[in-house]
Amino acid sequence: MNFSKENNIVYGKMAVTIKDVAKKAGVNASTVSRVIKDSSEISDKTKTKVRKAMTELGYTRNAAAQILASGKTNTIGVVFPPVVDKSSQPFFMKILTSINETAKKFNVSIAIATGHTHHELKKQVRLLYSERRVDGFIVLYAGKSDSIREYLMSNKIPFVLVGTPSEQQNEITHIDNDNKLLGREAVQHLAKLGHKNISFVTDTTEGEVFEERYQGFVEEMSRQGLTRSLVKFDSYFSIGQETALVVIDDVLSLKVLESLLEHGYRVPDDVSLITYNNSIFGTIIHPFLTTFDINVARLGAASVEKFLNLLNEKPDYHEKTVIPFELILRESTRARI
Amino acid sequence: MNFSKENNIVYGKMAVTIKDVAKKAGVNASTVSRVIKDSSEISDKTKTKVRKAMTELGYTRNAAAQILASGKTNTIGVVFPPVVDKSSQPFFMKILTSINETAKKFNVSIAIATGHTHHELKKQVRLLYSERRVDGFIVLYAGKSDSIREYLMSNKIPFVLVGTPSEQQNEITHIDNDNKLLGREAVQHLAKLGHKNISFVTDTTEGEVFEERYQGFVEEMSRQGLTRSLVKFDSYFSIGQETALVVIDDVLSLKVLESLLEHGYRVPDDVSLITYNNSIFGTIIHPFLTTFDINVARLGAASVEKFLNLLNEKPDYHEKTVIPFELILRESTRARI
């Protein structure tokens, strides 16, 4: 029976500490600490000895003690957008999973900040940082600056953005797809199939995502000398001479599909449809949607890597990371006859 | 300039500690600590004085220090199921949000555990607990026992389950809807509309959710003397004499709807359809689905409350909490003429 352990009763079990390991290995606690972080100062012989003691005793570090002593939390705060229904977008759960698993790979943890209102969300973000629970943040929404972003910037708190900020792109490290290219490539795919009159369909004309995809669409349409229009989807939705549609995302695509069917158009026989995001909505009902996979897993992984780089290397510049996308061919597009 | 602060440089800023507050308020650090937790031992006068100092200095507690000193993490680990695509089920993001916001209300934090494989997930769960990052867990999947649940139970780690465990229901605190009642009430709604021949449609016959909803369906159908059958949805799906369908969830309902349309049935004119979950999938295309809202927000909130109760009160029994549901009438059911 080991006396020093008598006070380490946690949840009814003895917690093994660095001291126990040190005693067992016949070294000082500071040596054990150095072995834990695999310091090059320590001899291989000692490392082996200490590690043996660690496994024999079943040692695991106490996270709180390490955080307190080192001053580094090794935790990243993940900030969700301040909207009520994050659950309707598979994107968020997907990127959260990816972030969590990448973080684990680098031995860091994550904490999350959510809020129905902007005010609540900001309170959570501030609290996470002021209680020294996180070293910084990955923010899962971009666009125009808000008071949370201002808070982060003015306090020089490390953070990266998933998406593209409307302003200060050179002062913010961010990770995104090339939305303009996404717009162009949709046109290219359709043009290759022989379509000459194409509409861009959206339910919102706000936000960077729409703006850039649409801009890419317009540029490529002009370049190829094709006929285009912009259609806002609402209850009066209908189409004219166009033989193909670029739709802003796959949820909207399902609605467009239904409306088209009502008006007597068959997809892809009468009109082709190409869309974005490759979420589950694209393969529930036929025609399964031809869509661009924006690679959410890599967006998440890159956000962690870039954040860690920002935190540790403290580069004096802020870069944009562009994640490649992939066209998934399914049933909703076909050659124009 | 305050000397004691010179060493508290965190992220380039002075961190205010309990000592700074104590000095400013002219009391001992231990008194400040007691004021923080609003101890009834401290006089109101002192509390006011200390709180004034706290706000003036902008004090926030250091989470790691508090955790280390108190031995309580005030953090709950949330365990997601070990499946690849959690993002296709809006349920998970919804309950995560609800759990996080309820936790915040009780001043506790959350950590998450995800993994593509059961093995990875278990590693994360063990790590969270052995590093003393969490006091216990909320597990977001139920059904048959797995090695994670066995680990939690045999180590007497506090946890609650969202869903109903197949075994040991009296030894596990869990939170769920009454799935059997959900099955019965679907029948009742349909019967009231005059339907006498009803099928239960599912794509999986595994899991508690199916079993209980189906059992409730069967019982109520028998009780009312109606004609029933069980239909497994696949590419050969078709219906016979039935005039109404109970479908296991709303994603499957969209597929069923499509298949019905192909076979020339109109919903709800020819056949009524009632389903479960009230996710976004029910209101994308027409007919909008009549569905049961299972109240995910309350499932999440209750899981936090019950966990905290388990942790603090250490009751010697394990109860089940049944969250009420609500029928959302939309377009997919109608009276049989």
Add this chain to the structure above:
DNA sequence: CTGAAAGCGCTTACAG
């Protein structure tokens, strides 16, 4: 009702 002191389990200059 409040203070002084010990302790939580680590990390990290400093010294040798």
Add this chain to the structure above:
DNA sequence: CTGAAAGCGCTTACAG
């Protein structure tokens, strides 16, 4: 390459 010591910022018996 390793040890001894101080310190991170709290909490909590113990004493008065």
